[in-house]
Amino acid sequence: MEDQNPATRGRNAKPPDFNYDTDDFTEKMYDDPGHPAASYNAESAAEFAPEVRKDRTNRYRDESEGNGLWFGYLAIALAILSLFVMPVFLGAVAIILGVVSRNREARTLGNWAIGIGILSVIIGLFIAFAALLAGFLFVETKADEPIISYGMFRKRLFAFGNTVAFLYGATFIVATVYIPIFVQGVMGGSATNSGLILMPMMLGSVAASQLGGFSATKTSYRNVMIVSVLFLILGIGLLGTLSPETPRSMVTVYMIVTGFGVGFSFSVLSMAAIHHFDERQRGSATSTNAFLRSLGMTLGITVFGIIQRNLFTNELAGAFGGMGGAPAGGDPRDMLSPEKRTLIPEPVLDKITEALSSSIAHTFLWALVPAVLAALSVMLMSNERMKIYRTKKQPVHET
Numbered sequence: 001m002e003d004q005n006p007a008t009r010g011r012n013a014k015p016p017d018f019n020y021d022t023d024d025f026t027e028k029m030y031d032d033p034g035h036p037a038a039s040y041n042a043e044s045a046a047e048f049a050p051e052v053r054k055d056r057t058n059r060y061r062d063e064s065e066g067n068g069l070w071f072g073y074l075a076i077a078l079a080i081l082s083l084f085v086m087p088v089f090l091g092a093v094a095i096i097l098g099v100v101s102r103n104r105e106a107r108t109l110g111n112w113a114i115g116i117g118i119l120s121v122i123i124g125l126f127i128a129f130a131a132l133l134a135g136f137l138f139v140e141t142k143a144d145e146p147i148i149s150y151g152m153f154r155k156r157l158f159a160f161g162n163t164v165a166f167l168y169g170a171t172f173i174v175a176t177v178y179i180p181i182f183v184q185g186v187m188g189g190s191a192t193n194s195g196l197i198l199m200p201m202m203l204g205s206v207a208a209s210q211l212g213g214f215s216a217t218k219t220s221y222r223n224v225m226i227v228s229v230l231f232l233i234l235g236i237g238l239l240g241t242l243s244p245e246t247p248r249s250m251v252t253v254y255m256i257v258t259g260f261g262v263g264f265s266f267s268v269l270s271m272a273a274i275h276h277f278d279e280r281q282r283g284s285a286t287s288t289n290a291f292l293r294s295l296g297m298t299l300g301i302t303v304f305g306i307i308q309r310n311l312f313t314n315e316l317a318g319a320f321g322g323m324g325g326a327p328a329g330g331d332p333r334d335m336l337s338p339e340k341r342t343l344i345p346e347p348v349l350d351k352i353t354e355a356l357s358s359s360i361a362h363t364f365l366w367a368l369v370p371a372v373l374a375a376l377s378v379m380l381m382s383n384e385r386m387k388i389y390r391t392k393k394q395p396v397h398e399t
Contacts, residue, residue, distance in 0.1 A: 072101040072109025079116035087124030091117040148288050149281070157221065157382045158285065161272040162292045164225065164381070165265065167374035169296025171232065172262045174304050174367040175201065175239060178360045179255060186244050186357045200252045201259035208263025213271070215264075221272040222381040224264055229375045231261030233368065240365040244357050275384055300370070308363040315355035 075097035082090030098113030140146040153159045176198065183197050208228070215224045235258030242251065273289040274282040344352070 072098075072113065075101050075113030076109055076116070079113045079120060082117065082120040083123070087120040087127070091120030091124060093117075094120070147284070148291075149284055152277070152281070152285060152288070155276045155382075156380070157272055157275055157384055160377045160381045161221070161269050162289055163377040164229075164374050165269050165273075165289050165293040166296040167370040167377065168232070168262060168265045168269075169293040170300030170303075170370045171236060171367050171374065172258075173297040173300045174363060175236070175255070175258050177301060177305075178308065178363060179239070179251070182242060182357065182360050183248075183251070186242075186353045186360075187248060197248075197251070198255070201255035204256040204259030205263030205266065208260045209266040212264035213267040216268050216271055216386045220383045220385040221268055221275070222378060222383055224268050225378045225381065228261055228264030228268070229371070229378050231257055231264075233261070233371045233375065235259075235261050236364055236367050236371050240361050240368070242357060242361045242364070244353055271386060272381070272384075275386070296370075300367075304363055304367060307366055308359050311359035311362050312355060315358050316352070319351040319355050 075094050078090050078097065079094035082094055094113050094117035098110040098117060101110035101113060140148055141150070153162075179198060179201070208231075212224055212228065235254060238254040238257060242254075270286060270289060273285045277285050
């Protein structure tokens with residue numbers, strides 16, 4: 001029997017046969033008072049009315065913003081504290097809280113906390129590096145058989161030769177890393193082609209290495225390295241002129257010049273490192289030379305990687321002029337892979353490739369700094385040349 005009580009009729013009525021999750025149900029329920037859903041449960045309908053939903057959304061947003069502010073203030077406090085105490089740990093915690101604050105509508109506070117936290121972590125890592133390096137150097141002075149003997153650096157040829165190796169490593173790694181990125185991101189090559197395009201630079205370095213070893217028997221190490229550093233500065237300077245209009249053949253020429261300049265150092269600096277030492281110390285001298293070259297590469301790619309990324313991000317911001325949806329300065333090899341290039345509109349693609357090209361070219365120009373410092377170090381090398389000992393041939397007695 002049908003319930004005649006208006007207050008309970010909607011609640012006790014048998015549910016009508018319809019789907020409550022469809023838009024058609026919701027619209028008809030709001031617009032048509034005679035719709036079965038309205039008579040089925042008026043209170044449930046009121047809960048889903050637009051005004052109620054809007055009020056609940058605003059209330060949730062207010063609560064979220066309130067919680068986000070607390071997270072934001074806490075993140076800022078920890079970020080500032082991390083600049084003075086436990087920078088790595090507290091900086092990392094501040095970064096996490098900053099991310100949480102951004103998600104809770106405290107975007108500005110979160111951004112500041114993340115920025116200060118990252119700065120604090122970087123400072124902390126540099127402090128840890130300096131402390132560990134100082135400890136290493138101190139222990140080396142007490143060791144009976146040190147990894148690096150400080151007495152070796154009293155020889156001017158060894159000291160400045162290894163300085164040149166360090167600076168060459170920092171310079172050469174820039175060309176090794178960013179030429180493939182330029183080929184793939186700006187010229188549209190594949191990852192395989194961008195790797196193979198380094199072949200001319202490698203061949204140039206091999207040829208120069210052989211020529212350097214031969215030349216060191218005819219003249220001093222310093223004279224050979226003067227020729228080397230001039231070719232290196234010329235090659236890096238030419239790479240600093242790269243643009244989207246640069247033909248691939250010219251990129252190949254620039255690489256050959258750069259590789260030719262670096263190649264001399266592979267043989268000449270190794271020979272210069274062991275010049276003053278006997279068989280007992282030559283292993284240590286050679287390993288020190290290789291270590292400093294590798295250290296230069298590590299620090300070089302770190303420093304110049306930061307420079308290139310910041311330049312690329314700034315170029316993108318300038319190219320798009322604050323337009324919404326402008327791409328972020330992520331990994332160019334992923335952003336401009338052959339598959340994704342086809343999905344990017346032509347005007348946007350041109351701006352991205354121009355920004356990438358400009359950032360890489362300016363990074364090469366920054367790489368001239370260690371190259372010029374290497375030239376100064378070459379001039380400070382002593383003027384020794386390779387010693388060649390000839391023995392008289394003993395007569396062969398036939399038996």
